């Protein structure tokens with residue numbers, strides 16, 4: 001079963017082309033890591049999968065449906081790159097922020113008691129129960145990321161999209177995020193798509209890896225990526241040809 005299907009996706013900000021003819025399929029239960037140089041279009045690709053940015057060309061289907069329909073049905077959980085930074089001064093507690101995830105998810109009309117139960121469960125899942133009453137501006141980067149994952153999960157999504165969830169946090173906190181995502185993927189069957197610059201660590205958790213540089217440069221298993229890693233890195237960073245969006249394969 002295909003969870004994410006992109007066919008010939010093209011995207012431009014006004015007249016500035018960013019993504020060119022991207023086609024890929026992510027199976028249900030996959031853990032896809034999206035890597036690529038700065039400005040390659042990774043965040044834009046994630047926004048397209050989330051239904052936040054609409055491509056000018058091509059088609060996006062999530063679990064067999066048009067992306068906007070999947071979004072309305074609460075199938076997609078999205079943790080944006082800048083959310084943590086923007087919310088640093090936000091006067092809300094951990095549990096209030098997690099509960100926000102219920103509004104956009106599929107549990108909107110259920111009882112308050114059930115909502116409380118779901119928030120409890122999400123806090124347990126991300127190991128944040130002890131900090132439930134703390135204001136989110138007073139959390140560490142790693143704790144905040146776990147709260148954002150819990151918020152995205154509160155709507156019971158089948159697809160979890162994360163934009164650099166380990167960016168700016170230390171190695172121990174990053175390891176906790178990876179373990180959490182691994183558990184969600186393996187034990188709960190949630191399909192994970194994660195943008196990351198942490199190529200070495202992130203691709204160890206990946207069942208699939210996509211390299212984006214305006215076009216799709218590589219798509220394969222984590223093992224295939226690690227085997228070809230030096231080739232891809234050479235292409236991007238040593239020849240600089242990747243900047244032009246020319247595919248190495």
Ligand SMILES: Nc1ncnc2c1ncn2[C@@H]1O[C@H](COP(=O)(O)OP(=O)(O)OP(=O)(O)O)[C@@H](O)[C@H]1O
Nearest residue numbers: 013014016018036037038039040041042043044045
């Ligand atoms: N809202 C926007 N309006 C105009 N251009 C944008 C906008 N957002 C991104 N861009 C441009 O589109 C290109 C791709 O940006 P995007 O954020 O998708 O890349 P990225 O691979 O995620 O980069 P990074 O790894 O640095 O986060 C960049 O050149 C960026 O400057």
